[in-house]
Amino acid sequence: MLIMKQCLKCKRTFNENGWTCSSCGWSPVEVSDFPAFAPEVTAELDHYPKDAYAKLYELETDSFWFRNRNKLILKTLANDFPDASSLLDIGCGTGFVLAGIAAANPGLRLVGSDLHHEALDYAQIKLPGAVLLQMDAGNIPYAEEFDVICSFDVLEHINRDDEALKQIHQALKPGGGLMITVPQHPWLWSRADDDARHLRRYTRQDLCNKLIEKGFRIIRTSSFISFLLPLLIISRLSTFLKSGKKPINSKQRELHLPHSIDVLFETICSWENSLINRNLSFPLGGSLFCVAVRR
Numbered sequence: 001m002l003i004m005k006q007c008l009k010c011k012r013t014f015n016e017n018g019w020t021c022s023s024c025g026w027s028p029v030e031v032s033d034f035p036a037f038a039p040e041v042t043a044e045l046d047h048y049p050k051d052a053y054a055k056l057y058e059l060e061t062d063s064f065w066f067r068n069r070n071k072l073i074l075k076t077l078a079n080d081f082p083d084a085s086s087l088l089d090i091g092c093g094t095g096f097v098l099a100g101i102a103a104a105n106p107g108l109r110l111v112g113s114d115l116h117h118e119a120l121d122y123a124q125i126k127l128p129g130a131v132l133l134q135m136d137a138g139n140i141p142y143a144e145e146f147d148v149i150c151s152f153d154v155l156e157h158i159n160r161d162d163e164a165l166k167q168i169h170q171a172l173k174p175g176g177g178l179m180i181t182v183p184q185h186p187w188l189w190s191r192a193d194d195d196a197r198h199l200r201r202y203t204r205q206d207l208c209n210k211l212i213e214k215g216f217r218i219i220r221t222s223s224f225i226s227f228l229l230p231l232l233i234i235s236r237l238s239t240f241l242k243s244g245k246k247p248i249n250s251k252q253r254e255l256h257l258p259h260s261i262d263v264l265f266e267t268i269c270s271w272e273n274s275l276i277n278r279n280l281s282f283p284l285g286g287s288l289f290c291v292a293v294r295r
């Protein structure tokens with residue numbers, strides 16, 4: 001199988017086995033057994049708590065928020081890109097989304113990337129068949145390679161999100177699909193965003209403009225976490241009012257709910273998903289979902 005790679009040093013594209021560029025000889029180092037394309041970027045990020053991924057790994061299966069997002073992603077992948085044979089998940093974290101995709105699409109060739117090799121250590125447990133890379137979204141070592149690229153709740157952490165979108169465009173095959181989720185509505189900014197180290201919350205217009213400018217055609221976009229938005233606002237306001245008391249990580253508090261509430265919220269979100277999957281576009285919601293294709 002030919003895999004189109006791009007040397008990050010001389011920019012030549014090649015399809016030989018392995019990652020050594022036959023033109024300039026450059027190759028990525030290995031960190032924790034993963035090819036590492038941007039170890040220097042991770043070294044500069046000292047703010048990520050070492051136990052963050054252990055917590056996330058536990059939280060994901062227990063939270064309606066992650067399970068619901070997976071359902072929306074899987075349904076969209078099946079509806080909009082049924083013929084995809086390769087998929088790259090940028091910022092795959094502990095592999096929760098990729099594992100869901102792998103289970104539903106056994107034939108799909110999967111690549112996952114993250115800046116943090118600590119996350120990839122967890123992803124590897126769930127994804128024995130996937131290729132996992134330490135990589136910066138602003139410098140992707142593939143050219144016209146993937147049928148689908150996805151990035152879920154990642155762009156809001158990236159300073160040059162426009163550069164990441166340009167790189168994603170280059171790594172997609174012409175006509176290839178992009179699925180993105182981001183936190184929505186700048187007016188919803190709260191302590192949870194500070195805790196999660198977000199750089200921004202998006203407006204629909206902002207994200208769509210950036211995508212169009214980088215050569216994408218938008219095929220659908222909707223808010224999600226719409227029915228639960230009033231509760232989200234109340235939760236963020238109460239955190240704001242109590243902010244002097246230094247509550248525990250507010251995002252984790254929101255996601256770690258008693259089991260009965262968690263199940264109820266998942267049911268509410270499934271109603272919402274079924275409407276989004278029928279092409280309804282909600283104007284308001286905690287998150288924004290966008291599907292586009294490379295022009």
Ligand SMILES: [Zn+2]
Pocket residue numbers: 007008009010011012021022023024025026
């Ligand atoms: Zn090279």
